[in-house]
Amino acid sequence: MSGDLFNPLDKKYFKQVLFEELEIKKRMGELAFEISRDCENKQVVIVGILKGSFMFFSDLVKLLYIHDIHPYIDFMILSSYGSSTVSSGTVQLIKDITTPIEGTFVILVDDILDTGRTLSFARTHLSKLKPEQIKICVFLDKPSRRIVEIKADYSCFTIEDWFVVGYGLDWNNRFRNLPYVAVVNEQNLPGP
Ligand code: XMP
Numbered sequence: 001m002s003g004d005l006f007n008p009l010d011k012k013y014f015k016q017v018l019f020e021e022l023e024i025k026k027r028m029g030e031l032a033f034e035i036s037r038d039c040e041n042k043q044v045v046i047v048g049i050l051k052g053s054f055m056f057f058s059d060l061v062k063l064l065y066i067h068d069i070h071p072y073i074d075f076m077i078l079s080s081y082g083s084s085t086v087s088s089g090t091v092q093l094i095k096d097i098t099t100p101i102e103g104t105f106v107i108l109v110d111d112i113l114d115t116g117r118t119l120s121f122a123r124t125h126l127s128k129l130k131p132e133q134i135k136i137c138v139f140l141d142k143p144s145r146r147i148v149e150i151k152a153d154y155s156c157f158t159i160e161d162w163f164v165v166g167y168g169l170d171w172n173n174r175f176r177n178l179p180y181v182a183v184v185n186e187q188n189l190p191g192p
């Protein structure tokens with residue numbers, strides 16, 4: 001962590017704001033409604049992949065509450081990116097879930113479906129614990145970048161091949177707390 005004057009709100013770091021806070025809120029409402037219909041009469045476990053999913057996950061479970069869905073909640077920590085914008089290609093399990101999921105309806109939540117490696121790894125891992133079903137739920141979907149065959153069952157927005165930050169998504173662990181999503185201007189980002 002450098003003690004410099006890096007200000008994540010500085011406009012020079014962004015090419016554009018892709019999704020404003022209000023647009024995200026509106027879409028989240030629709031998504032929660034869609035998910036809640038599938039959760040009826042199921043034992044639901046929602047598993048968030050940290051750290052990127054934290055904001056999306058938190059908003060989602062609060063909206064599910066409005067629809068009277070009260071899931072078990074758990075998290076996994078997986079790492080795939082290190083601290084750059086380029087995937088390392090290998091996924092590592094850093095922290096596993098502790099909730100028993102046998103026979104349950106699992107919703108696996110991540111910030112973004114990019115190459116698909118992370119969610120594919122997570123799904124394979126959880127399927128060994130014999131849930132009834134695993135659904136993939138992402139805030140953003142970048143289908144043009146897919147390497148592993150996997151589809152999102154639920155997603156808020158589909159985007160082009162841009163590196164984006166905000167609403168949980170980071171560049172070098174920065175920008176996660178932005179309530180909107182922006183496309184970074186990589187040329188203007190400071191060194192790590
Ligand atoms: P894969 O390639 O395994 O990647 O589907 C999923 C993880 O990669 C990170 N990722 C991004 N993070 N802006 C980010 O801040 C992006 O545009 C981006 N694309 C991929 C993210 O951590 C995700 O969980």
